[in-house]
Amino acid sequence: MRQIHWLGLGEAFPNPLYTPDPDPSVPGLIAVSEKIYPGQLAAAYQLGIFPWYSDNQPVLWWSPDPRMILKPHNFKCSDSLKKTIRHFCNEPSSQVQVDADFGAVVRACATSKRKNQDGTWITHEIMDAYTQLHDQGHAHSIAILEQNQLVGGLYCVSFGGMVFGESMFSRQTNASKLALAALVAWCGQHQVAMIDCQQETAHLSSLGATPISRQEFLEQLQTSLNQTNIEICWDFEKDILKHWL
Incomplete structure (x- = not known):
């Protein structure tokens, strides 16, 4: 060994x-x-x-081997999520905010209670390190707001043409899925081949993510890193969700 x-x-x-x-x-x-x-x-x-x-x-x-990934065209937008999207898009007080308050989204991910989990892996050291990546243009937050209240969101990392999903949170039904649906729609528009989801879970599988071998992931990663630079493009609003309707 x-x-x-x-x-x-x-x-x-x-x-x-x-x-x-x-x-x-x-x-x-x-x-x-x-x-x-x-x-x-x-x-x-x-x-x-x-x-x-x-x-x-x-x-x-x-x-890890295998590696869980989500290809944008494989995202499963359920009927219930489409209903949530319609309501969200038609509600004047609802918003999608990109990179408006990165720290708030990371803290919300860190403090949200999760089924079958005791505590969080998002330590203060992790928060500081990802905030530095955000300051460098390589980490991003997507926040879901209702009446100016943060109700869900996610943060992720990007290098070249690659997006790495990190953590999501919800304070109301489907709020994190709204953030993910917005991210996936944006990735599809910018020719992002796959979103890294890291570990295999039933929840991610239900959304269309699939496992691939580590070698396949790493080879695709190197291709994506050399393809394009998407850091300057991180700016979208809730209308991007209409992609799924």
């Missing part, structure tokens, strides 16, 4: 495209570090690696 890579300041990640899992008993765990060092998060995403850990743990860096 190979030793898991322990990364210090300035040390490069092993490339999961060419490096087998160091410990088969923990599939997908690529590396560990004491903290998230400057520049480390951006480097990780461009290799298909993401952090996922809890307070009082070192930073655990993952590249």
Whole structure:
């Protein structure tokens, strides 16, 4: 069994495209570090690696196999979600806001209670690191507002022509799905081939996400990184949801 890579300041990640899992008993765990060092998060995403850990743990860096992805044309917009979209689009007080208050959306994701989950992986260190990515134009928030109240949303990461979904939250029925539907519609308009959903779950499957091998994901990631730059295009409103009607 190979030793898991322990990364210090300035040390490069092993490339999961060419490096087998160091410990088969923990599939997908690529590396560990004491903290998230400057520049480390951006480097990780461009290799298909993401952090996922809890307070009082070192930073655990993952590249799972298989990898859950959502192709925009495969998004399943149910009849109930279409009904919600119609109501939302026709309600004058409803809004979709992109990057208006990134911190508020991340905090809402961190503090939302989730079924079968005790606590959150979105630590203060994670919030700070993704806020820095946001300041650099590589992390984005989509907020769903009703009567100026934040009721749902998500945040994600983008590099080149690739979008990585991170976390969603809902304070009312279908609010997070509205945010996801808006993101997927936007991705379809900008020729984004796939949205990274990281881990396989029944909820993501119900929305059209499917697992692919890590090798296929990483090869497509490199193609997407070299294809286009979508960072400057992040600006849309609720009318984008009419794509699904």
